[in-house]
Amino acid sequence: MKVILAEHAGACYGVQRALDMAVEASAEGEGASTLGPLIHNPQVVADLAERGVRAVSGPEDVERGSVIIRSHGVTPAVRRMVEERGLPLIDATCPHVARAQKAAAALARRCGRVVVVGEEGHPEVEGLVAHAREAGGEVAVVAGPADLPDGLEAPVGIVVQTTQTREALDAVVAALVARGIEPEVKNTICFATRQRQESAAALADAVDAIVVIGGRNSSNTTRLADICAAACPRTHHIEAPEEIEPAWFVDCGSVGVTAGASTPEDQIAAVVARLAML
Incomplete structure (x- = not known):
């Protein structure tokens, strides 16, 4: 079975920027908190937690360390709450x-x-x-x-x-x-969003099945899955390679792979490697 990766797929500039900022904050050793999950990707959020970057509901839940505004941004009121508490602020809002x-x-x-x-x-x-x-x-x-x-x-x-x-x-x-x-x-x-949507649609129209990688709580990934499903009934939205079922690809000569803007490159590579083994 031929595995074809979409021309445009995976983490966009804004997401990668937020990840880099969070990892840098974790290396400082003071601890850091994100106001909500940094991005809509459970695996990434879990990895950040292991590094000492935890997701909290609001500024009132932070006692020490930096506060990271996630890629989705926050309301002006929430930003003021952080500033009023005198907490170090890292603004990872996507530009x-x-x-x-x-x-x-x-x-x-x-x-x-x-x-x-x-x-x-x-x-x-x-x-x-x-x-x-x-x-x-x-x-x-x-x-x-x-x-x-x-x-x-x-x-x-x-x-x-x-x-x-x-x-x-x-x-x-x-x-x-x-x-x-x-x-x-x-x-x-966002132009990157449009690129991913157009690439996914073109690929879905040319393969027997397609796998869409990304958090189920990610609206952009869910939208990609919907776009793919409109052209390719054998569309499968997954978060990790362990979810892949060989039965999905019976009689498939080709399978496409795409990923939402909150999906890092290493997660895409792991799925491609798993599909290549089928």
């Missing part, structure tokens, strides 16, 4: 997420009403909402056109969770235009 936060605040100041295209309750989305509201905006989170609130009036600004698809953004914009509203759009979808 693309930070750009989206600034865009959300700017749209709130200009338009007064902001639509966030994204996953309700996701930590990145919670940060975008908080930045927009702190700037004085009314905010609605929508996954698609059906979630748009009734009575929405211009002017309206739109910002997007960095791991969303362009199709989701376009559908929301089209729905607003149909209502006679021309929104001000800030397309804050």
Whole structure:
């Protein structure tokens, strides 16, 4: 069976940057805490815990050591809590997420009403909402056109969770235009996300089966799995090579491999090695 790795797969710049910052903090010996899991990858979070970098719910749970803002970012209120406690702060917010936060605040100041295209309750989305509201905006989170609130009036600004698809953004914009509203759009979808989605779709269309590697709590990895499943019914979302079942690949001449933006290279290599043994 031929194993083919997607052209673009695995840890993006923002994730790798956050990991490097956390590992560097762990080497200082004072201990460090991340506000929530650094990235949505259980294996990485467990490895960091062994290095002395633990995930906590909030600043109130940190007694000593550095506080790391995870790649998804935090709300302005949480950042102030860290600063008020006088704890050393390491900001590992993905630069693309930070750009989206600034865009959300700017749209709130200009338009007064902001639509966030994204996953309700996701930590990145919670940060975008908080930045927009702190700037004085009314905010609605929508996954698609059906979630748009009734009575929405211009002017309206739109910002997007960095791991969303362009199709989701376009559908929301089209729905607003149909209502006679021309929104001000800030397309804050990360280019690396788009690359991974397009590579995964192309690969899924060309293989007999495909394996998607990444945390099940990772929205970008789950989205990759959905994209792959639309083109290849034999799509399998896993977190580790031990989950692979040989029966998945009976009569397969080729299997594709892709991975979410929160999946490090060593995890991808382990899965590829396991598949090569089948």
